[in-house]
Amino acid sequence: MxxxxxxxxxxxxxxxxxxxxxxxxxxxxxxxxxxxxxSHFTFRIRKLALWLxxxxxxxxxxxxxxxxxxxxxxxxxxxxxxxxxxxxxxxxxxxxxxxxxxxxxxxxxxxxxxxVIVIQSRKKSLSMDNLLELCDTNEMPNHNSHQVYSLQLTIPTAFTSGLLSPKVYLTTALQKQVDQQALDIIIQHELAHVRAYDPLFKMIFALFCRFYPKSVNNILMQHYSLLTEQMADHAVTHFHDSLNVAQTLINVAKLQQKLPINCDGMQLSYFANEQISQRVYRLVSPLEKTxxxxxxxxxxxxxxxxxxxxxxxxxxxxxxxxxxxx
Incomplete structure (x- = not known):
């Protein structure tokens, strides 16, 4: 005693x-x-509610x-x-x-x-590191002070990866299949993830969610991923018309219909990866207050x-x- x-x-x-x-x-x-x-809450209130x-x-x-x-x-x-x-x-x-x-x-x-969480997180991190090491990457200039890279892949996709120093990656296949305006919309969207350190906070959020049952964990992650994508979409509307952003989402989603990459990685933020209809709806009908x-x-x-x-x-x-x- x-x-x-x-x-x-x-x-x-x-x-x-x-x-x-x-x-x-x-x-x-x-x-x-x-x-x-x-869905009735503004971005800021939704983010607070999800973290709580x-x-x-x-x-x-x-x-x-x-x-x-x-x-x-x-x-x-x-x-x-x-x-x-x-x-x-x-x-x-x-x-x-x-x-x-x-x-x-x-x-x-x-x-x-x-x-278990540490082991699984480490495996996902190593998988992404191996992918980037195997692929030929080249820095794309003229995008402020942020690092935007071209990735030699035949899959049309764009994503942000990295925790303390996130970087934007656009595959050569995607660059060949979109026009210049759409490409800039995609880059601005990914740079919004960089400024917000979304891959880092998504990983932290995922670690907290892992203590819930799998069904609740999955729904929490879906809502958080949707929120970060919608906030990045909204950030792009400071540079481009919201209808153009919505159209780009739809076009890229069509290109990614057969995308074989798992878009649920904790340390990634993908463009047009999921929940397109909700993102398009929020772009054309923004919520002013809760x-x-x-x-x-x-x-x-x-x-x-x-x-x-x-x-x-x-x-x-x-x-x-x-x-x-x-």
């Missing part, structure tokens, strides 16, 4: 891990409702730790917190108790998931999630203590 600060730390870690997995379950169940409303969903289990765990953190008794805030959620003898920790079992099992699961009701509902949901997790952790704690020795 441990007593004192170390015991408090281990108990809080067990709270955080338990709240983390409760958060995964709660957000996985409520995610479909959130996804159905995302992706990182939800982490900040839910952090909030639970903050609420269960031992406080000096007597204060009004401390009294309210104690009535809402409290942890009996938080300064005692036994490895053979359910606290210890929770900490051990959750830690093993979390560690295993992190190892409806107030949708915003209020979203805020209420994000406030309610950690409170529900805290209540569940507290109820689970008391349930165990009622039937088993602590």
């Amino acid at each position: 441990l007593v004192g600060s170390l015991a408090i730390t281990l108990n809080l870690m067990s709270v955080a891990l338990l709240a983390f997995f409760i958060g995964v379950v709660v957000l996985s169940v409520s995610a479909p409702l959130c996804f159905s409303k995302l 969903l992706a990182t939800g289990p982490w900040w839910i765990g952090a909030i639970c730790v903050a609420i269960f953190w031992p406080r000096v008794e007597g204060g009004l805030f401390a009294s309210w917190i104690a009535n809402f959620a409290h942890w009996h003898h938080a300064d005692l920790f036994t490895f053979t108790s359910w606290h210890g079992l929770t900490l051990l099992v959750c830690s093993l699961i979390l560690t295993w998931m992190l190892v 409806p107030v009701l949708a915003l209020v509902v979203a805020i209420a949901a994000f406030i309610g999630a950690p409170l529900f997790a805290v209540s569940t952790v507290d109820s689970f704690h008391h349930f165990i203590e009622t039937f088993f020795t602590h």
